[in-house]
Amino acid sequence: MHVRTLTGGLTAALLVSLSLTAGQAVAAPAATADASLAARVFTYDASGSAEFRSAVDRGAAIWNESVDAVELRPATTGQRANIRVLADNGWPRALPTTLGNGTVYIGRQAVDQGYDTIRISAHELGHILGLPDRKPGPCSSLMSGSTAGTACTNPYPNAAEKAEVEDNFGGLLVERAPAGRPEMIVD
Numbered sequence: 267m268h269v270r271t272l273t274g275g276l277t278a279a280l281l282v283s284l285s286l287t288a289g290q291a292v293a294a295p296a297a298t299a300d301a302s303l304a305a306r307v308f309t310y311d312a313s314g315s316a317e318f319r320s321a322v323d324r325g326a327a328i329w330n331e332s333v334d335a336v337e338l339r340p341a342t343t344g345q346r347a348n349i350r351v352l353a354d355n356g357w358p359r360a361l362p363t364t365l366g367n368g369t370v371y372i373g374r375q376a377v378d379q380g381y382d383t384i385r386i387s388a389h390e391l392g393h394i395l396g397l398p399d400r401k402p403g404p405c406s407s408l409m410s411g412s413t414a415g416t417a418c419t420n421p422y423p424n425a426a427e428k429a430e431v432e433d434n435f436g437g438l439l440v441e442r443a444p445a446g447r448p449e450m451i452v453d
């Protein structure tokens with residue numbers, strides 16, 4: 267894609283995304299006043315998610331419908347995304363780096379056992395948004411993951427999970443970066 271074909275809005279989103287990717291960069295002075303109102307935009311690249319791509323898009327859309335503080339937006343071609351989503355043959359898992367950043371694996375092992383692909387996608391994205399597993403748990407909980415069983419197809423976070431994400435992204439990201447090395451969250 268030629269840069270000149272980008273709209274102003276996309277260019278702005280790209281700049282925001284890059285400043286977030288660069289890390290715990292302090293928000294630009296001009297944006298500070300709006301920091302509490304505007305959703306934090308994080309881009310995701312689902313180009314490596316193979317047959318799960320539409321499920322990943324749906325999982326991201328569910329988060330966008332569910333919370334105000336953060337928005338997950340598909341990365342444009344060639345754009346370095348905050349979140350990479352990959353398909354593989356293992357168990358679904360997430361490797362959060364900093365809040366809103368990391369890698370998600372949509373593992374075929376769980377899909378082959380009958381677990382719902384949209385619930386898996388929303389669950390793993392939930393880890394990137396700072397949520398831990400809540401196991402065992404009921405189907406009404408997104409972060410109960412596989413413990414809710416294969417019959418559970420609920421891809422929506424419950425009220426507590428939504429509130430936790432709102433809280434995670436409601437303050438300055440710089441204060442929320444986890445210490446130490448990133449750890450893989452399996453399931």
Ligand SMILES: [Zn+2]
Pocket residue numbers: 389390393398399411451452453
């Ligand atoms: Zn999990």
